[in-house]
Amino acid sequence: MTTNLISLSSLDDKYVKEKSNLNSEPAWLMEIRNNAFSKYSSLPHEVSPLYKKYSDANLLYPDRVYLPQGVKTYLPEDYLNDRIRELEKETSILKIGSSIAHSNVSDKLLKQGVVISDLKSALKEYENIIKDKMNSNPLNASEDKFLALELSSFDSGIFIYIPRNVIVDDSIRIIEALGPDGTSSIARNIVIIDSNSKASIVQELYSNDRFGDKIQQSLFELLECYVGSNSELEVVTLQAMNEKNAVNFSNRKGFIEKDAKISWYMGLFGAQLSRYKLDNIMKGEGASAEDVEIIFGTNDQSFDVTSNLIHDGPNTRGRVLSKSVMKDTSKSLFKGMIKINKNGKSAESFLAGHAILLDKGAKSDTIPGLEIETNEVRATHSASVAQIDENQIFYLMCRGLSNEEAKREIVSGFLEPLSRKMGPTIRAWVNYLMENKWLGKPLLLKTDEAMEHILEVEKSRYRETEDIFEKHYKYR
Numbered sequence: 402m403t404t405n406l407i408s409l410s411s412l413d414d415k416y417v418k419e420k421s422n423l424n425s426e427p428a429w430l431m432e433i434r435n436n437a438f439s440k441y442s443s444l445p446h447e448v449s450p451l452y453k454k455y456s457d458a459n460l461l462y463p464d465r466v467y468l469p470q471g472v473k474t475y476l477p478e479d480y481l482n483d484r485i486r487e488l489e490k491e492t493s494i495l496k497i498g499s500s501i502a503h504s505n506v507s508d509k510l511l512k513q514g515v516v517i518s519d520l521k522s523a524l525k526e527y528e529n530i531i532k533d534k535m536n537s538n539p540l541n542a543s544e545d546k547f548l549a550l551e552l553s554s555f556d557s558g559i560f561i562y563i564p565r566n567v568i569v570d571d572s573i574r575i576i577e578a579l580g581p582d583g584t585s586s587i588a589r590n591i592v593i594i595d596s597n598s599k600a601s602i603v604q605e606l607y608s609n610d611r612f613g614d615k616i617q618q619s620l621f622e623l624l625e626c627y628v629g630s631n632s633e634l635e636v637v638t639l640q641a642m643n644e645k646n647a648v649n650f651s652n653r654k655g656f657i658e659k660d661a662k663i664s665w666y667m668g669l670f671g672a673q674l675s676r677y678k679l680d681n682i683m684k685g686e687g688a689s690a691e692d693v694e695i696i697f698g699t700n701d702q703s704f705d706v707t708s709n710l711i712h713d714g715p716n717t718r719g720r721v722l723s724k725s726v727m728k729d730t731s732k733s734l735f736k737g738m739i740k741i742n743k744n745g746k747s748a749e750s751f752l753a754g755h756a757i758l759l760d761k762g763a764k765s766d767t768i769p770g771l772e773i774e775t776n777e778v779r780a781t782h783s784a785s786v787a788q789i790d791e792n793q794i795f796y797l798m799c800r801g802l803s804n805e806e807a808k809r810e811i812v813s814g815f816l817e818p819l820s821r822k823m824g825p826t827i828r829a830w831v832n833y834l835m836e837n838k839w840l841g842k843p844l845l846l847k848t849d850e851a852m853e854h855i856l857e858v859e860k861s862r863y864r865e866t867e868d869i870f871e872k873h874y875k876y877r
Contacts, residue, residue: 424524426524436542452734461674475500475502477497538682547621592627602635607641608620618647679692683718707736709740739770793811
């Protein structure tokens with residue numbers, strides 16, 4: 402078992418070749434790796450000159466990021482053992498570093514042909530399925546330096562396949578934690594949902610807090626979701642990495658076929674720097690995509706989120722709503738683009754990014770855009786950034802709340818329209834993590850007394866009766 406380390410700044414084509422050989426990958430995948438690495442070496446941290454002055458990607462220090470050259474396995478730490486016990490009866494998979502530490506798939510799903518495994522094994526058993534999806538939906542490594550890194554240098558991945566006509570009733574739980582030795586990981590996760598199927602995936606991301614300034618533990622992730630015709634996929638991501646020295650870069654691609662739908666729900670709370678880029682490519686007629694994001698930053702955290710709606714087919718529908726709450730000297734940047742191509746007749750698209758600043762040192766920028774190449778479409782965007790209203794705080798304090806309690810009530814009201822889109826369990830998870838972060842407690846989901854109380858409250862609340870995306874707002 403090799404445990405040699407290489408820094409991200411020392412990455413070369415030899416490392417890429419070794420990763421491919423170690424996994425006994427086919428030649429076509431090796432070619433993709435090589436082509437992508439040539440792009441990674443030459444691209445700047447931020448490709449777009451428009452966004453360059455806003456980007457905090459330079460907070461990544463490649464000489465402090467260490468990758469394992471071989472394969473290393475880890476035993477789950479105590480906090481992960483608690484999560485395993487809670488999920489032992491659910492369909493779940495736990496990845497620590499670049500290796501699978503725990504996996505459980507119900508007999509019912511196995512009989513239906515559902516596959517949940519590491520990507521290395523999947524490339525041997527399901528190569529034709531994976532190759533077909535990649536060839537039909539090629540990724541352009543030139544569009545982003547870190548997409549090129551993930552395409553070329555991934556050291557691990559999770560593969561999920563839902564066959565045709567299969568409804569997965571319970572959520573598939575994925576827990577990804579970085580190694581306890583301070584090493585970083587580059588992952589390529591692939592989800593394929595065949596036609597007339599339905600599934601929900603809940604992803605939790607964790608890292609460690611025991612390393613000083615000499616190590617910057619990082620997770621680079623490429624998540625590809627292929628949603629077949631008349632299928633539905635829900636992806637929930639709860640990012641709870643250590644905010645002192647962890648970095649999280651994620652590129653997410655959704656390819657949505659005829660009459661299919663993908664829904665993304667993201668709660669971003671951890672990491673010193675989080676940089677997420679999400680592209681929804683609505684390929685088939687009647688395809689739809691929905692992206693709901695809640696971001697809560699404290700101290701000097703930085704969040705850089707891009708969400709693009711790309712309408713390739715006619716009668717497609719896209720919705721993005723991102724809300725950021727920035728405290729102390731934290732910073733958020735939201736970028737979004739609605740792109741309706743020539744074949745996107747009768748497309749309907751809405752994109753909104755809003756932020757509330759709780760302290761004078763906090764900062765947020767929102768940059769929405771439109772690019773339309775056809776007629777007979779409906780596309781609007783909305784953006785706002787504002788300091789918290791002191792009059793509202795005074796009003797609530799006059800009714801017995803402290804200053805901090807008043808801020809929390811205002812934040813709750815600000816996020817309320819988003820929480821309506823989520824089911825009660827997701828709302829409970831998000832509220833639990835927000836509560837812990839506000840109180841300075843560890844960011845870790847677990848079924849304690851506080852979680853039980855929040856779940857009880859959320860399950861007794863109203864059921865949503867109104868689509869918050871039905872109204873279009875003028876940009877201001």
